[in-house]
Amino acid sequence: MVNTNTKDISNPISAEAKDKILSAAKAEFAQFGFEGARMQRVADRAALPKPNIHYHYQTKQRLYQAVLENTIESWNLAFEELDSEVEPAVVLETFIREKLRQAQKDPAASRLFANEMIQGAPNLGPYLHTEMHAWLQARTEILRRWMEDGKMLTVDPERLIFLIWAATQHYADFQVQVLALLNRAQFNDQVAEETANFLVSFILRGCGLTPEGETR
C-alpha cells in the first residue's frame, strides 16, 4: 500500500494482463464514452474477473486516463518530415494516407478521441493547449513557409489540418454510416484505397497541388 508503483515498473507477469485490460477498456470507452462505459463489460471483454481490473488500475477514472495516454502517443505520426525539403504534395499525401490507415487499422483510437472531444475534453483539455497546440504550430509553420515560397496556394493552414483530420477520422468515427451509404459490408482495403485516392487528389487540388512530381 505504501508503494504500489513497484509492480508497475516492468513486471513481466502482469504486463500481459494489463495489456489485455487496456485494449478491452479502449474498445469499451471508444464505444460508450467514459460515463457510458461499464467496468463489468471491460472485464468481460478482457475475459477477466472484475476485481483484476481494479487491482491493476484502481478506478475507472485511472483506467480511462491510462487508455488515453496509451492511445494519444500513436496519434499524429507521419507529417514529421519537416526539416527536409520534401515536396508539399508528397508530405500531404503521406499524411493523409497515414491518417486513413490508422482510421482503418484502429478505429477505436479515433472514436475514443472523438468521444473525449464531444464530451468537452474534460481530461485532454490541458493536452490540447500544450502538446497538441505545439504540434499544430510546428506543422502550420511548415505550411506557411511553403505558401510563402509559392510551393502551394495560400490557405488557412490550421483549417487545412482540421479538414484533413475531419475527413480522415470520419471514416473511423462514422464507419457505420459510410458503409451503409456506400452499400458495403466492411471497411476493407479496397474501400480504404478508393477513399485515400479521392482524399489525396481532392485535397491536393484544394491546395493547388498535383499528386505526383509534375510541378505546376
Next chain:
Amino acid sequence: MVNTNTKDISNPISAEAKDKILSAAKAEFAQFGFEGARMQRVADRAALPKPNIHYHYQTKQRLYQAVLENTIESWNLAFEELDSEVEPAVVLETFIREKLRQAQKDPAASRLFANEMIQGAPNLGPYLHTEMHAWLQARTEILRRWMEDGKMLTVDPERLIFLIWAATQHYADFQVQVLALLNRAQFNDQVAEETANFLVSFILRGCGLTPEGETR
C-alpha cells in the same frame, strides 16, 4: 393506460413541459451518449422532477428515440434545390454554409448524431439504409449530372458529400479542440465566417469550381 396517445396529440398544457424535457435530453444525450446519459441529469437540466420525465416519455429508450426523431428532421436542409439549373458553385456554397450555420447554432444536434454513429447506430441503422441512403442517392445523382455536363470536375460524389459533412460537423463535434488550437474563447460569428470562407473556397477548388459566377 389503455390509450396514452391521447395526451400526445396536440395537448397544449403538456407541450411546454415536453419541449423542455426534449431539449434537456438532447443536450444530455449529445454530451454523454445513450448509456452515459442520466435521467436525473435530464430532469435537472429541465428543472423538473424526475417522474415528470417518465410520465411524458416512459423510458430512457423512448426519450432517446423521441430526441433522435425530433433532431433528425432538421438535418440536411439546403441542397434541396435540385430541379432548378442553379450553378453547382452556388448550390455547394449554400450547402456548406448552411451545414456550418447548423454546427454553430445547434452543436448538440451534431454531437447527438455523432454519438449514435460512434456507438454503431443501434437506433438509426434502418434510417441510414433507407431515408438517408435515398437522400444521398438523389444528391449524388445531381452531382453526377453536373460532372457529365462538364460543369464540375469528375470526383467520387458520395465521398465529396462525406467530406463536406465531416469538415463542417467537425466544428460542432470537436469544438473544444478547434477553439483550443485556434486560441479562441468561443465559436462566434467571426470564427464561423472565417471557417465558412475557407471551406467554401477550398472545397469548390477541389471540385474545379470558382466561388462566384466566373465560369472556368
Next chain:
DNA sequence: GTATTTCCTAACCAAATGGTCAAGTATAAA
C-alpha cells in the same frame, strides 16, 4: 526448502441508476 511479494478471485457493500406509486393539483368538460 521458507518467506515474501505479486497476482488472482469469489463474495460482498454502499451508492447510484432507471423506473414506479400513490396521493395530490390543476384543467376542462357536463
Next chain:
DNA sequence: TTTATACTTGACCATTTGGTTAGGAAATAC
C-alpha cells in the same frame, strides 16, 4: 358544481453500478 382527465411530485423500490475485502495461488527472493 360536479366529474373526469391531464399533469405534477415526494417517497419509494429493485437492480446495477463502481469499488472493496479477505483469503488463496503463483512466482520470486532467500
